[in-house]
Amino acid sequence: MIDLLINLLNIPSPTFQEEKITDFIEDWMFCHVEGVLVKTVGNSRIFSLPMIDNLPHIGLVGHTDVVPKHFEVYQRKDLLFGAGASDMKGALAPFMMLMESCSKWSDRHLNFSFVLYCAEEGTPLEENGLYHLILGEEEFLKTLDLAIVGEPTNGCIQVGCVGSLHAEVIIRGVACHSARPWDGENALYKALPFIRSIAEIKPLKKTVFGVDFFDVINVTESKSENGRTSIPGQWACNINYRYAPGPSMQEAEIEFNNLLVSTGFEKLEFTVLDHVPSAQIIETELLNKFVCFLGRQVEAKQAWTDVAQLNGIDIPAFNFGPGLTQQAHKANEYISLRDVVDYYKILHELIKNY
């Protein structure tokens, strides 16, 4: 399996340049997985074992793209270094091996699909490979009873995910020459009470599925820039609002609006730029069984992940991967080989004994 992982890591696959790795995986699946069926949407694939009636259908879900610049794979003791090692080729290799193993069993109690999609790191959502895969194969994907998404989770189970809304806020002053500030109004200064009010909104804890999520609102990017010798006539910022599973997108936008109103800034000018929903946690007997069997720590996913998209078509799903969250998108990304092997083993055991 480690050789397979090294092969995957040695194929560069930055977002939107994933044809080569997809071809490699497809060839490998045809060679190693008996009777595999494939569905194609662009550079995304669904590889399925022949379906057996009335068995639960499990999806092993992963993406092919990586963020760091490509570099040649190398190993230092237990650590394997490569672009995408933790996020998330370290999960793809075990998924492929599991598909191979299962295909050889004479007797199994689960159906399996390996859902492989491109451009996970692409934003907006309209460029995301899973988005297009759902558009193209929604009916088939909806037959999944549970999806395990192999994003890096340090071997924990991460459930749900917070929704994320980005809005641009613009506060206008009056530009003028910086030698004569009385001719204008400094937009940054005018924005201070607003920034202060947003800064004072504390994270709001919400417990769902026994784990704690937090609603948070923050000013992230900001700027006032019409020249060094001008009193800025405009201050603009991006506000990012993250919210726990529960509210619909519409409800979240109302709450976001209420938070802005609570700043007391009159006639605030803002535009919601984009918004992805939270992932509800769809509790099913099957999901609970899997979580229980794995016996790993269950955490809230205090971030946005594609679990929300699966959730959007009613597929129970959780994040569970061998990668380290801290390594994701790092320049010299690595993964622990022991974690990869453990990950394979526990999933193999779970599936075998189901």
Next chain:
Amino acid sequence: MIDLLINLLNIPSPTFQEEKITDFIEDWMFCHVEGVLVKTVGNSRIFSLPMIDNLPHIGLVGHTDVVPKHFEVYQRKDLLFGAGASDMKGALAPFMMLMESCSKWSDRHLNFSFVLYCAEEGTPLEENGLYHLILGEEEFLKTLDLAIVGEPTNGCIQVGCVGSLHAEVIIRGVACHSARPWDGENALYKALPFIRSIAEIKPLKKTVFGVDFFDVINVTESKSENGRTSIPGQWACNINYRYAPGPSMQEAEIEFNNLLVSTGFEKLEFTVLDHVPSAQIIETELLNKFVCFLGRQVEAKQAWTDVAQLNGIDIPAFNFGPGLTQQAHKANEYISLRDVVDYYKILHELIKNY
């Protein structure tokens, strides 16, 4: 004279592309100004009438470059539209005509040089044409007893100019994912008390030469920008400090430092990026006589101008031009033809009767 102004305006002369207009003016001077002497430094020129011993030496000072995009000259009643009409070709034409007139007088009581320089709009100072002209011809320029700089002043006399210091201030927090703000520290939020303190520093009036200047300090450009989904780990801004004539550059930097200390922000990280001095007002009998004869309103130059460079080599100088300050750098720049004619007339009368 209006024809000459139209000719000047019809030659495009954006900063650093001033060869053509300089050639035109040089040719014109050789044709129209008897006995003219010329000194050349790059695209800058000093045109002088033959020197007569023991007469005061007056400099008529102007620049060739314009800021707005070039467009064909047109006239609407009293207004002449053209790139650089107010800033400051509207003064160059009268200067050229004055040189021509004076050269024809059998009897005059003043020496004259028309100091024409390029790249006034260039920053930093090292790209400014007057800077290079002073480097090349400092000895000759120092023989000037008074310089009239034809920058747009709405026909008023503007004396002195404020010094200008730009500094970058960086306030560091700790970057982290915007879904988990507790992992970091928002640099913009951390900067709020500092911004508030700077905003609360009131303009400080200083009366020099009977006119009011103001020391002012402002945050102009600012930004926190390491992605929409990150808590910013750094907030950076430009601070512009303008100060009345009086303090030396070193004294001004000490005062600037004191102002930053007064914000109470500990261990503030800042770098002075560039600094141009204020213009002292060098009062001489000649300058007072000219100001008195012109009888125009005297104002403080609450901005920076090249008068400061002349001042730096001990030349008494003031800004006095027919252009409108509000028109400077405007896309559809214009000047009032009546103002141009009045400007020529009053200078002609002053010089004739001296």
